[in-house]
Amino acid sequence: MDINGFKYYCSECKKEYDIKPDLMLCPDCREDDLEGKPLHGVLKVKLPGSLVNSKQVHSNFDLFDYLPVERKYFPDIPVGNSLIYKSPNIKDDTGFNNLYLKFDGTNPSGSYKDRASYLVSAFARKHGINKIVVASTGNAASSMACIAASAGQDAIIFMPSTAPKAKLVQCLQYGASLIPVNGNYDKAFDLSLKFSDKTGYLNRNTAYNPMTIEGKKTVSFEIVQQLPGNDIDYVFVPVGDGVIISGVIKGFCDLLEIGLINKIPKIIGVQSEGSSFIYKGFKENIFDLEYKATTIADSISVDAARNGYCAVADLKSVDGDVVCVTDDEILDAQLYLSKKSGIFCEPSSSVAYAGFNKLKTIIAIDKNIVVLLTGHGLKDINNAMKKIEYPKVYEPDINLIMKEMKLI
Numbered sequence: 419m420d421i422n423g424f425k426y427y428c429s430e431c432k433k434e435y436d437i438k439p440d441l442m443l444c445p446d447c448r449e450d451d452l453e454g455k456p457l458h459g460v461l462k463v464k465l466p467g468s469l470v471n472s473k474q475v476h477s478n479f480d481l482f483d484y485l486p487v488e489r490k491y492f493p494d495i496p497v498g499n500s501l502i503y504k505s506p507n508i509k510d511d512t513g514f515n516n517l518y519l520k521f522d523g524t525n526p527s528g529s530y531k532d533r534a535s536y537l538v539s540a541f542a543r544k545h546g547i548n549k550i551v552v553a554s555t556g557n558a559a560s561s562m563a564c565i566a567a568s569a570g571q572d573a574i575i576f577m578p579s580t581a582p583k584a585k586l587v588q589c590l591q592y593g594a595s596l597i598p599v600n601g602n603y604d605k606a607f608d609l610s611l612k613f614s615d616k617t618g619y620l621n622r623n624t625a626y627n628p629m630t631i632e633g634k635k636t637v638s639f640e641i642v643q644q645l646p647g648n649d650i651d652y653v654f655v656p657v658g659d660g661v662i663i664s665g666v667i668k669g670f671c672d673l674l675e676i677g678l679i680n681k682i683p684k685i686i687g688v689q690s691e692g693s694s695f696i697y698k699g700f701k702e703n704i705f706d707l708e709y710k711a712t713t714i715a716d717s718i719s720v721d722a723a724r725n726g727y728c729a730v731a732d733l734k735s736v737d738g739d740v741v742c743v744t745d746d747e748i749l750d751a752q753l754y755l756s757k758k759s760g761i762f763c764e765p766s767s768s769v770a771y772a773g774f775n776k777l778k779t780i781i782a783i784d785k786n787i788v789v790l791l792t793g794h795g796l797k798d799i800n801n802a803m804k805k806i807e808y809p810k811v812y813e814p815d816i817n818l819i820m821k822e823m824k825l826i
């Protein structure tokens with residue numbers, strides 16, 4: 419495989435660049451001050467010409483052939499290949515015969531973010547870099563800490579000190595250096611950029627590092643591999659900063675270019691009404707840099723989405739769509755999925771199912787639909803408690819318990 423044939427291109431001006439670890443954004447399109455803004459000049463990876471229309475055997479292709487880092491550089495930890503699951507109970511309930519749930523909570527750190535961290539880690543190793551820095555609200559940090567630990571790399575994390583405790587604990591368990599910041603995510607983002615500029619650490623920040631979109635494209639390749647012979651009609655994707663959705667779209671665009679699929683599915687981004695920066699950009703062309711998000715779904719709670727411009731352009735280029743749901747619908751969907759399918763996912767994942775719920779009356783019942791469930795429910799217990807009732811404590815007396823349960 420001609421790994422050198424991979425290039426970067428700017429998602430805005432389309433100029434091409436050689437792939438180098440110190441190149442993060444298009445030098446012509448980027449802005450100097452990045453704090454709290456969507457990024458201009460996001461770079462994407464262009465497939466080598468030799469792969470275009472190469473049409474390898476459909477279900478038998480090797481995903482690593484389509485990534486810009488050779489397999490030997492990836493750490494030995496099983497990332498991706500998440501299960502795809504058709505729930506019989508949900509089928510009975512909804513009538514949809516081909517509704518698939520793809521659960522990425524099975525990744526080592528419990529979220530989809532591992533797909534990006536895995537590629538970033540391999541990229542660092544290929545370029546002889548052993549230190550990686552990231553700013554994150556939670557999952558990207560715990561993910562980078564996890565993958566770096568498995569690769570024997572150092573991870574340094576800038577995180578708002580108010581981040582969810584489970585995600586903070588994960589970072590420390592994995593042995594990362596944690597810098598809790600008395601400030602929000604934008605401040606942490608900015609500090610991490612200054613840190614990588616001063617130290618030469620590789621920066622993994624979402625959207626900023628081109629390997630984050632590229633790593634997140636792998637889900638589309640897996641879906642096509644896992645459902646051979648099927649055209650996928652719809653994919654529902656949770657959206658916060660918009661990197662997952664750009665990755666999913668990039669994956670399907672690559673697959674189309676290679677000749678492995680015939681059409682790009684309808685990609686539906688789903689946001690919380692309380693975190694709808696990309697929704698407003700897509701529907702109304704409004705990018706409100708003063709926007710403040712408030713949603714219980716912390717992993718998709720984003721003010722000015724870092725990948726906002728790029729994600730909206732990507733969605734338009736493939737005729738995708740974006741819908742919003744309420745926090746209450748998100749929590750209902752979380753509980754529904756747990757009870758019906760056995761998949762307990764984060765609110766920032768069940769948002770995708772809530773989006774499907776919202777649109778299902780206008781989707782034909784036999785369509786092939788994939789709902790991406792991106793993170794494990796155990797990462798955020800507090801919100802998961804909102805729709806359940808914690809039982810009272812019983813005295814250890816079987817007769818009393820049976821009586822209270824109305825069984826005797």
Ligand SMILES: *Cc1c(COP(=O)(O)O)cnc(C)c1O
Nearest residue numbers: 557658659660661662717792793
């Ligand atoms: C980060 C994250 C998302 C959102 O991804 P973006 O790239 O920010 O849009 C969704 N679900 C989970 C579990 C995440 O960690």
